[in-house]
Amino acid sequence: MDEAVRDLLALRAVKLRPAEDAPEIHGFRCMGVAERVPELGEDPGSMVHVWHVPVDILPLSSTEIERWSVDAPGGRHWILSERPFDEATLDSLKSIDVVIWGPERMARWIGEAVLTGDLVAHSPSLDAHSNIEHDEVLIAEPISPVVALRPLVELDSWLIQRGWDDANTSPVLLSARLWVVDGCLKGPEGGMESCVWNIVEDPWSGSLSIHKPEDELLHPPKLRMIDPPGESWTDLRGMPTDLLKLLDQRKQGEPDSDTGPVSSIMLEWWRLDPDSTSLSEGSLAIPGWIIDADGLETRALHGRNGRLYEIE
Numbered sequence: 396m397d398e399a400v401r402d403l404l405a406l407r408a409v410k411l412r413p414a415e416d417a418p419e420i421h422g423f424r425c426m427g428v429a430e431r432v433p434e435l436g437e438d439p440g441s442m443v444h445v446w447h448v449p450v451d452i453l454p455l456s457s458t459e460i461e462r463w464s465v466d467a468p469g470g471r472h473w474i475l476s477e478r479p480f481d482e483a484t485l486d487s488l489k490s491i492d493v494v495i496w497g498p499e500r501m502a503r504w505i506g507e508a509v510l511t512g513d514l515v516a517h518s519p520s521l522d523a524h525s526n527i528e529h530d531e532v533l534i535a536e537p538i539s540p541v542v543a544l545r546p547l548v549e550l551d552s553w554l555i556q557r558g559w560d561d562a563n564t565s566p567v568l569l570s571a572r573l574w575v576v577d578g579c580l581k582g583p584e585g586g587m588e589s590c591v592w593n594i595v596e597d598p599w600s601g602s603l604s605i606h607k608p609e610d611e612l613l614h615p616p617k618l619r620m621i622d623p624p625g626e627s628w629t630d631l632r633g634m635p636t637d638l639l640k641l642l643d644q645r646k647q648g649e650p651d652s653d654t655g656p657v658s659s660i661m662l663e664w665w666r667l668d669p670d671s672t673s674l675s676e677g678s679l680a681i682p683g684w685i686i687d688a689d690g691l692e693t694r695a696l697h698g699r700n701g702r703l704y705e706i707e
Contacts, residue, residue: 400426400445400475403508414444416468422455423448423463423474432473434504435494444468448476450498455480457487464491475501499563503550506566509616510546510682510698542573543615544595546682546698553701562688568615568680569695570622572596573606574631578672580644580665588665592642595679598627599697599704603637615680621695624707631676634669642667 401411411427426445435443444467448455455478463474472493479497496504554560574594579587593606631638645662682698685706694703 399505399508400447403505411445414468417444418466418468420463420466422451422459435471435473443471443473446472446474448474448478450477454478457481457484460484460495461487464488464493467491467493477501499561503564506564506684507546507550509618510566542677543568543612543680544610544682544699545612548696548698548701550684550696553696559686559688559691562686564684564686564696566616566618567683567685567695568618568620569599569683569697570620571598571679571681572628573677573679575675575677576631576638576642576672577674578642579668580642581668582646582665583663587668587671590642594631594638594641596629596631597681597699598623598629599681599695600700600702601627601629603629603631603641605641612682620680621683621685621706624705632674634667634672639667 411429414425414428417425417428424447426447429443429445432443432445446463455476457480460480461484470492472491474493474495476495477498479499480495485493485495550564554562554564572595574596576592576594577590579589581587595604595606597604629635629637643664643666646665647662684696684698685693686696686703687693693706695706696703
């Protein structure tokens with residue numbers, strides 16, 4: 396976890412330096428001091444002590460937090476706890492400037508970084524399991540898709556707007572398709588123009604769109620892939636109306652007359668010629684999260700449109 400935090404801070408131009416004034420406190424390890432922490436909204440020059448509380452069987456007790464507050468040096472503090480804690484404990488820490496993130500908030504922070512490609516997740520090497528008994532089952536590492544889209548949803552803001560700050564979340568990839576359409580547009584006078592399109596088929600929203608290279612993640616994460624429920628896929632080889640509407644174009648035609656002072660140029664429809672069209676499909680991933688909130692059945696949050704969808 397330490398390395399993940401250091402990597403994420405480094406990506407934000409934040410460098411941790413040793414904290415020479417930090418004492419040894421049981422259960423709390425000072426990772427260092429940062430000049431600023433963007434996640435906390437700190438202004439440049441505001442020094443922040445960054446602490447790590449490793450995982451343990453028991454939650455982080457109020458007694459442990461109070462003992463830490465007595466021994467901690469002055470200034471601002473950011474505690475990353477892998478142990479859950481009672482939020483009410485913070486009421487007794489008004490004399491010290493501290494922000495505590497529990498395991499759920501940490502998971503969201505790291506999960507968002509994985510989805511955006513800032514942080515690359517690796518499964519443990521199989522070499523580390525050379526002593527596994529033959530009758531044990533090995534779970535294969537998820538395979539990263541060829542293409543994944545960037546998320547547009549900011550998870551924390553999305554949860555806060557709905558009052559689901561304490562919801563359990565985990566990053567996933569939602570299965571989609573990337574189609575390559577190779578065909579011709581046919582003009583009203585019979586002219587033909589060859590074109591190639593990349594089409595995103597989003598079975599979750601039931602939509603088709605033109606794929607833009609700038610929407611791609613440079614380093615797609617290796618996460619669990621979730622398939623849409625039921626018969627959500629569309630066979631584009633059948634040339635559905637939505638595909639034809641998406642690819643048909645209006646182009647400027649020839650001037651009506653070139654003898655007068657003003658010539659009229661009409662827009663003409665150039666439409667996809669099905670007879671000259673071939674299609675091929677490939678895998679595509681849309682970023683998302685599994686949302687488990689009180690009073691809500693487990694749903695998948697679409698990382699592009701911000702909508703919730705049922706999962707099987």
